[in-house]
Amino acid sequence: MPLLCELANVRKDYPMGDLVVQALKGVSVAVTAGEFTAFAGPSGSGKSTCLNLIGCLDRPDAGEVRVEGRNVAAMGDGELGEVRAKRIGFIFQSFNLIPVLTAFENVELALRLAGVTAERKERVERALGDVGLADYMHRRPNQLSGGQQQRVAIARALVKGPALIIADEPTANLDSKNGAAILDLMKQMNERDGATFLFSTHDPMVMERARRVVRLHDGEIVGDEVRS
Amino acid sequence: MIFLAQLALRNLRRNLGRSVIIGLIVVAGVFLQILGWGLVDGLDENILRAARNGVTSDILLRPEGYPTDGLSYPLDQTRPPPDLSTALPDASVSARTLFVGRLVKGAEASRVTGIAYERAADAACFPRENWKLEGAWPEPGADAIVLGDRLAALLEVKVGDSVVLQTRTVDGAQNAYTYTVTGLVHTDNNALDNLGAWLEMEAADRLLTVGARRSHVAVNLPPFADSAAAKARLGGLGWTARTVEEEMADFIAINKIRRAALVILVGIIMIIAALGIAITVMMAAYERVREIGTLLSMGMKRREVSLMFLFEGLVLGIAAGAAGAALGVLAVRHWQETGIYLGDAVMKTGKDLPMSAYVYTRFAWGPVATALGFSTVISTLASFFPARMASTLNPADAVRAT
Numbered sequence: 290m291p292l293l294c295e296l297a298n299v300r301k302d303y304p305m306g307d308l309v310v311q312a313l314k315g316v317s318v319a320v321t322a323g324e325f326t327a328f329a330g331p332s333g334s335g336k337s338t339c340l341n342l343i344g345c346l347d348r349p350d351a352g353e354v355r356v357e358g359r360n361v362a363a364m365g366d367g368e369l370g371e372v373r374a375k376r377i378g379f380i381f382q383s384f385n386l387i388p389v390l391t392a393f394e395n396v397e398l399a400l401r402l403a404g405v406t407a408e409r410k411e412r413v414e415r416a417l418g419d420v421g422l423a424d425y426m427h428r429r430p431n432q433l434s435g436g437q438q439q440r441v442a443i444a445r446a447l448v449k450g451p452a453l454i455i456a457d458e459p460t461a462n463l464d465s466k467n468g469a470a471i472l473d474l475m476k477q478m479n480e481r482d483g484a485t486f487l488f489s490t491h492d493p494m495v496m497e498r499a500r501r502v503v504r505l506h507d508g509e510i511v512g513d514e515v516r517s
Numbered sequence: 518m519i520f521l522a523q524l525a526l527r528n529l530r531r532n533l534g535r536s537v538i539i540g541l542i543v544v545a546g547v548f549l550q551i552l553g554w555g556l557v558d559g560l561d562e563n564i565l566r567a568a569r570n571g572v573t574s575d576i577l578l579r580p581e582g583y584p585t586d587g588l589s590y591p592l593d594q595t596r597p598p599p600d601l602s603t604a605l606p607d608a609s610v611s612a613r614t615l616f617v618g619r620l621v622k623g624a625e626a627s628r629v630t631g632i633a634y635e636r637a638a639d640a641a642c643f644p645r646e647n648w649k650l651e652g653a654w655p656e657p658g659a660d661a662i663v664l665g666d667r668l669a670a671l672l673e674v675k676v677g678d679s680v681v682l683q684t685r686t687v688d689g690a691q692n693a694y695t696y697t698v699t700g701l702v703h704t705d706n707n708a709l710d711n712l713g714a715w716l717e718m719e720a721a722d723r724l725l726t727v728g729a730r731r732s733h734v735a736v737n738l739p740p741f742a743d744s745a746a747a748k749a750r751l752g753g754l755g756w757t758a759r760t761v762e763e764e765m766a767d768f769i770a771i772n773k774i775r776r777a778a779l780v781i782l783v784g785i786i787m788i789i790a791a792l793g794i795a796i797t798v799m800m801a802a803y804e805r806v807r808e809i810g811t812l813l814s815m816g817m818k819r820r821e822v823s824l825m826f827l828f829e830g831l832v833l834g835i836a837a838g839a840a841g842a843a844l845g846v847l848a849v850r851h852w853q854e855t856g857i858y859l860g861d862a863v864m865k866t867g868k869d870l871p872m873s874a875y876v877y878t879r880f881a882w883g884p885v886a887t888a889l890g891f892s893t894v895i896s897t898l899a900s901f902f903p904a905r906m907a908s909t910l911n912p913a914d915a916v917r918a919t
Contacts, residue, residue, distance in 0.1 A: 337917075346814055346913040366819060374816020381916060385811040389527035401520060402816040445815075 290321040293453060293485055294343050299352035301338050312338040314508040315352065320487060322452070325479045327499035328489045334505040336489040337457055343487060344377055344455045345369045357452060374402045378446025380456035380475075380488075384438040386430040392417060392441045393426040396448050403449040416448040417441070420474060436467035440474065447478060454478075456488035460495055472498050521821060525828035528801060535800070536833055539793035543837035543896070544844065546786035547888045551845025553779040554884035555853070557772050562879050563872045564768045565761055566646070567706040571713075572871065573764045574611070574642050574735035575744050578756040583732065585759070587869075590615040590630070592687040595730035599754040605747055607739050611635065611642035612731040614721065618684035620664070620714060621693075622672040629668065629714040631684065633721030642737040645704070652676040652700030655717045662696035662720075665713035666703045674698055682714065686726045694724040705873035712869070768871065787891060790834075791899040798830045799903035809907050810915025819908040826904035827897070834896020838889050846885060852878040 301313040313335045320326060320343070328336035341347040342354045345361055346369075354361040356372060364372070373379075378399070386395045396413045405412070417426050420440040430438055439459065446454050456475065460468030472495060478484050488495070496502050504512035529536045569575065579585065580596045598612035614633040619626055636657055655661035662682065664674060674680060676698055683693040696716065704710055722728065734756065738747055744760040751758040762769070802809070809822055856875030 341913040344814070346916070347911070370813070370816050370818055372816075373814055379811075379814050379916075381811070383807070385807060385916065387524075387808060387811065389524065389531055399815055402812075 290323050293320050293322045293324075294356045295319040295354070296339065296342065296349075297353045297355075299339075299342060299349045299354060301335075301342065301347070302350050311508050313342075313349075316505075316508070316510055317352075318503055318510060318513070320453075320485065322485050323479070323483050324501055325476060325486045325499055326488075326501040326503060327496050328487065328503050328505060329491060329496050330505035330511075331491055333507075335508040336505050338508075339503075339505070340455050340457055340487060340489055343453070344379065345372045374404070375449065376452045378449065378451040378454040380439070380442050380446050380454065380459045382458040382461045384430070384435070384442050384462070386438055386441055386445075388430050391427050391429055392422060392433065392444075395430070395441055396445045399445045399449050405449060412448055413444075416444040419447070419478075420444045434467075435463050436470060439463060439467070439471050443471070443474060443478070447482075447484060450482075451484070453485045453487065456486060458489055458491075460490070460492060465494065468492070469494070518824075521825045522828050522832070525825055525832050528805075528825075529829055529832060532797075532801065535797055539790065539797050540833055540837035540840070542786065542790040542793055543834060543892055544841035546783055546790050547838050547841025547892050548845045548848070549786065550779075550783040550888040550891070551842060551884050552848050552878070553783065554776075554888075555845075555849035555878035555880055556857075556876065557776045557779060558879035558881065559853070559877050560775070560872070561769055561772050563705075563876050564765050564772075567704070567872050568761050568765050569643075570645050570648070571643055571704050571706050571709055572735075573759075573761045574609075574737040575742075576736040576738070576748055576751070576758050576760055577764055578734040578736070578751065578754070578758045579732065581755055581757050583757070585764075590617055590732055592616060592685070592725060592727060592730075592732070593689070595687065595727055595732045596755070597729045598731045598734045599756055601734070601736065601751070604750045604754075605736060605738070607742075608747070609638070609641040609737040611638040611735045611737075613639070613733045613735065614718070614725065614727050614730070615732050616684055616721075616725060618682050618714070620668070620672065621681040621683060622674050622678065625672045627668060627671055628712065629664075629682070630708075630712045631682065631721065632713060632715045633718050633725065633727075634715065635718050642735050644737075647705055649703040650700050651702075652698070654715070655699050655720065657717050658719050659699075659717070660694070660696050660720050660723075661699040661716065663700040663702055663715040664698060665710040666701045667707075667710040668712060668714070669698070669701045671711075674701075676701060682716075682724060684724060686724070687728075687730065688726065692724055692726075696720065705875075707870045707872055707874060709871075765871070787895050790837075790892075791895045794830045794833055794896050794899040795903060797833065798826050798900045799906070801829060802826055802903050802907035805907075806910060806915045806918040809910050810912045810918060813910070813912035814916050823904045823908035826907050827900045830896045830900025830904070831893070834892050834899075835889075838892030838896075841892070842885050842889050845888065846880070849878045849880045852876075853880050 296316050296318050299313050299316045303310045330336045348362050400409050420443050479486050501515045583594045601610050616631045618629050618631045620629045678698045679695050681693050681695050686692045748758045856877045859874050
């Protein structure tokens with residue numbers, strides 16, 4: 290499988306008042322296309338920082354982050370935005386749907402921002418159908434349950450056919466039954482469409498379902514386990 | 518762009534209460550601006566119309582050295598009127614003699630401003646639009662008088678009553694004459710209603726003994742004639758000419774002060790509205806940090822995020838401005854037809870006010886466009902900083918905001 294993204298000896302610091310917190314202390318990891326990988330670790334271990342860098346939401350202080358061969362640190366705000374719009378889908382812990390838009394419009398927004406004009410309606414309907422929400426397309430987020438909102442978020446992340454889907458603790462705000470259903474859905478998309486999923490978690494149940502688990506602790510990788 | 522505007526509209530609806538309150542302040546500012554302008558323009562027009570209709574016509578001439586204060590009318594400074602037929606062949610001219618007298622009815626008496634005129638010339642010179650006459654104007658030669666209706670009410674005079682008019686003759690002797698009231702007139706000039714007494718020149722001359730001498734010559738120009746150019750042709754006659762605008766300059770100057778006060782008042786309201794819009798957009802940006810982060814992470818450009826918030830302020834400013842403008846136009850148009858009655862109390866207090874008790878607003882598109890432009894500019898400026906602030910958020914931080 291081709292290399293999709295890579296962190297090479299990456300450092301990232303966050304100033305906190307007079308202190309500087311070292312979020313990543315020289316992390317190196319490579320991700321190939323089609324992976325279903327969990328970045329695991331306790332709170333403050335650096336897993337979200339890793340995903341932010343791979344997701345082109347932030348730039349490293351040192352080292353190199355490459356996404357599809359392009360150096361993130363060398364890209365301007367506009368280029369990073371374009372990569373995010375066209376090549377990366379995001380799923381957030383708190384679903385992060387736009388409250389004034391319906392489920393349909395939330396998913397369609399991803400296509401608008403990616404500059405897709407052709408067959409937008411059909412693609413949105415198909416994406417929502419794939420996550421089992423064909424009958425809920427015209428509901429606003431406040432008219433959907435947490436599990437349904439996260440399904441909309443998955444449809445929104447997948448609809449543009451991105452190279453990479455980044456999910457930051459996607460089941461943290463769901464009960465175990467809904468959490469398991471969401472993970473099953475993500476895995477199904479990974480297996481059916483070959484979509485690459487990177488997600489952060491500290492939930493053992495989530496880690497069990499990942500095919501690869503990268504373990505972080507205090508800004509360093511302490512384990513990298515691939516399961517058959 | 519359309520999508521961003523739609524999003525802005527929906528976000529405004531999301532905080533409807535807050536949007537409506539700020540919108541109402543903009544509505545009030547724009548409404549007051551248009552109505553206030555229409556009212557002050559109407560006051561200007563009211564004063565000029567009242568003067569044209571019954572006092573000055575387009576140009577008023579007085580003998581050189583004759584006072585212009587409108588309080589004293591010295592008969593010893595009157596002189597035979599000039600011949601204007603060469604200088605202004607197309608104009609209508611009325612030569613009058615104004616005097617201060619005392620009107621007595623039984624035990625009641627009141628100061629009056631007597632207006633001695635020649636009927637045919639006066640009718641051609643003064644339009645007297647919207648004047649209401651109960652009775653009839655005096656016939657030439659008859660010892661008859663027409664009184665302003667408020668003056669008549671004060672002295673409890675009715676048509677057909679006899680009144681005594683006391684004054685000094687041109688030689689300074691005391692004189693009095695009895696006249697029959699043939700009419701009561703309601704003009705568009707409060708000063709005339711309270712103080713005016715009209716009598717034919719022949720009848721007045723028996724009291725004043727002025728002969729051919731006159732105190733005022735009013736000139737009515739053909740429509741669209743240039744009064745300043747006409748006035749320029751009236752030099753060297755031994756009479757001083759002033760246009761109606763010059764005659765009423767003091768009152769118009771007061772209106773300029775009113776206009777300045779209006780600008781300050783509306784300015785304060787619009788500054789409050791601008792602060793309201795700025796706070797509304799800033800609160801929206803603070804409340805929606807995570808949403809902004811989500812949009813940025815999905816690839817929305819910073820410029821588009823900025824535009825979205827700018828639209829929110831603009832839509833609020835333009836929609837509320839349009840509503841205020843619509844209300845302002847309706848109000849100005851309505852009162853342009855019906856007039857606003859200033860009330861008896863105001864008219865009794867301002868006995869000498871040379872204007873109608875009804876102020877008719879004047880509609881013009883200029884103040885409407887200015888008010889709308891003002892509200893648009895204010896809302897754009899007010900939204901600019903919060904919109905810019907929203908667009909500079911770091912998506913990685915913003916997306917996790919609570």
